Amino acid sequence: MTCSTREDRGVQDASDASDAPRPDTRVSGRRALITALALSTGTAALVGSEFVPAGVLPQMASDLRVTEGRAGLAVAATALAGAFTAPTIAALLPRAERRAVLLALLALATISNLVVVVAPGLPLVLLARVLLGVAIAGYWSFTFSIGVRVTGRPALVSTALALGTSAATIVGVPLASVLGDLVGWRAVFAIIAAVSVLSALVLRAVLPPVPALPGAGIEMMKQVLRSRLLMAGIVGVGLAALANFTAYPYIRLAIAEVAPASVAMILLAWGIGGLVGNLAGGYLSRWLRWATAAAPAILAASLFTVASAEHAVLLVLGTVAWGVGFNMIPVTTQLWVTAVEPHRAEAAVSLQVTAFQAAITVGAVLGGALVDGAGYLAALRLGAVAAVLAALVFIVLPVRPRID
Incomplete structure (x- = not known):
């Protein structure tokens, strides 16, 4: 109870900053x-x-x-x-x-x-x-x-x-x-x-x-870069994003291997899972620490499931869970970084964006190399391992707003 109360207070602080705009x-x-x-x-x-x-x-x-x-x-x-x-x-x-x-x-x-x-x-x-x-x-x-x-x-x-x-x-x-x-x-x-x-x-x-915002610019970025808690969280964001973008380009290959006649429908199921994940991320943010850890944990389980699926039912369940887990990540991590740095939200979110964009680039390189050398299953498994590491990061880290 104490933990969730602190987390609620952290999310609320992101909207109650003293540098809020004029009432009009x-x-x-x-x-x-x-x-x-x-x-x-x-x-x-x-x-x-x-x-x-x-x-x-x-x-x-x-x-x-x-x-x-x-x-x-x-x-x-x-x-x-x-x-x-x-x-x-x-x-x-x-x-x-x-x-x-x-x-x-x-x-x-x-x-x-x-x-x-x-x-x-x-x-x-x-x-x-x-x-x-x-x-x-x-x-x-x-x-x-x-x-x-x-x-x-x-x-x-x-x-x-x-x-x-x-x-x-x-x-x-x-x-x-x-x-x-x-x-x-x-x-x-x-x-x-x-x-x-x-x-x-x-x-x-x-x-x-x-x-x-007053103080926006270089000084604000310097302040958030000095936050060890935030920077540890950015590492978690990067790992979670890397998990998806190492594996996602090869989702069609995984589906076609098990259910070649149902690729379009199963991709649509991934999208439906994504919509559920978006909404779930917002709703579960009242328990922010656990929601932020749960998102990559779901992603990890789904990637392992898709990589090992031999039947269509298991493949569909894993693909839907993949959509849910990954699409929770942008919502929960955005709320996490702004709860930790409620008065420096611009700079905190910019680092989250950097982590995602870097993950797209690095994931494309790693995933491509793995697929060429060891097959698409290796890319999915590496993604799952990265997602597990991301979940562990957010389980360990508290949501503690900096108030200085």
Whole structure:
């Protein structure tokens, strides 16, 4: 009881910081929900932009006259740029009004996608995708803190943002694949550019102006980097994200080995599990320490299950649990880092984003090497081991807000 009370207090502190915005920027009730959903449209547009190459990779590679492996660098370039951008962007914009920053980042994503539409070759595509990485990392670094300051409801904001991400990955990538066959891969990038513009218009209409936090910038980042508790938690975040991104690119191979006629349906089951995981992460955040540890534990069990499944029933159960476990992780870890650093949420979340983006890049390299050398099961098993380590990190670490 004492532990959960402390954790509740930590989550609450993330919305009760003394540097909260002026009263006229606060919203409540139904308006808070609308604001959180408006912010999530940006995450949907940006995450959809990040992973849309996965849905159109063959056409993209053929048109650009490169191998599919080289075309896949379009995702890696975005993740790598995001990993470098997330911890630095707040330092570069310490006093900028935050709504204007979000709108500018969505504009940058729009430009990136439009450049891809007209790019004659892979080098310009990769340059455009670097710009997208900047937009994604910046948006994720700022948006949670902004949402909490405006609504005062951390769990609502985190769940809404995660739902936007799920919508992009569950609906966006398969839809991009279908549209790529119908209208061409360049048209798909034009459509996602239009979605980014629409998101910016919604955000401008719903979100009030939000001033920068006092002390935001380099000094705030220095302070969070000195927090041993936070940095230990970031290691846990990185391990949890690495667990998924080492294994996820090969989920189709695992499904096809056991149930080749049901690949699409089982992938849809993963997506349904993901939606459940998003909602469960928000609900269980009242027991934050245990929810944050449970997410990678579920992921580990699911990866072991999928890797060892010989029958469709066990495969389906493992795949659904995979969706649940992984999609709990962004919600719970975002709440965890802001509970530990309630007055430095921007910097804390930027480090969480860095961990995720770095994990996408490193996971792609490790997973690819394992698949080429030992088969896809090795990638799934390594992911499971990393998830176990992440769970152990969060079981050991307390949720203790820093109040200095």
